[in-house]
Amino acid sequence: SWTMEKFIDEAIADIRSQVGGQKVVLGLSGGVDSSVVAALIHKAIGKQLTCVFVNHGLLRKNEPEMVQEIFARNFDMNLCYVDASDRFLDKLKGVSDPEQKRKVIGKEFIEVFAEAAAKVDAPFLGQGTIYPDILESIPLDGNPNGVIKSHHNVGGLPENMKFKLVEPVERLFKDEVREVGRMLGLPSELIDRHPFPGPSLGVRHVGAIERSTLAMLREADAIVTEELTKAGWYHKTWQTFAIFVPVKTVGIKNHQRSYDYVIAIRSINSVDAVTAQVVRLPWELLETMMERIVKEVDGVNRVVYDITAKPPGTIEWE
């Protein structure tokens, strides 16, 4: 639209005047927000931008490959890929409290990112902060313990990281960010993608994360997304995903007693993620997902459907 065209022109002019001839480093997650900001800053200053993509071991199936394909190959950006999976998963060992998990992931992310960014030696940090991130991080009733969840892309930068921030979409809502991305030529598979939390599969794996159970979640999530897309429902929902539930139940697999874990499926619609309604996915689709999950994912023998709206639930389980 004309408004967004004007926004892009102004944002590019602002970025150029803020940054001048200097370098910007940006943590690219593969989500909509950081991808759009990467494309926007790249359009403004080209190779003065270096994107750092950290694989924290909690990514979805094929995510590192897809991000490298789009940004390094198609957009010809400076992209630095850091595989820090082992480091994150070792730090997360035995951590089961949801806020603690978020803190460990956020803290580790900043450390790994800082190491990679130090090599780039840029005075500026680009960030995909959007307006709802700021709104949800405002303490309820002025009580700092009253925040709903700590979103790791707001605040939290250590004192010794003397970056100046470049946050060109901090006043935009998600649908506006998507429009900007589309206009900058980002592919639909990235732009029209469901929102995905910064702490990634980490907050969709209830309780302490083991490599083996995380692999179950990653496989189940890929099946859910694949079947949802095949059935033509992907774009009819705001978010649809799998959750790993660390509870073992008795079942029958291959004519034998099994004692395996539970996968939950959650599908919601929303306009701003502040409230959400449960999507009544077709029963046949849910059955197909269930059949494939119990058949293809070793260690899982039961699938349940989450029918909780937000409120009282949150969208993510942790």
Ligand code: XMP
């Ligand atoms: P909740 O679970 O709070 O989620 O109802 C609201 C929306 O925000 C996403 N979400 C996050 N996004 N960092 C993010 O960038 C986070 O830490 C985070 N936690 C939740 C969630 O997927 C939903 O769209």
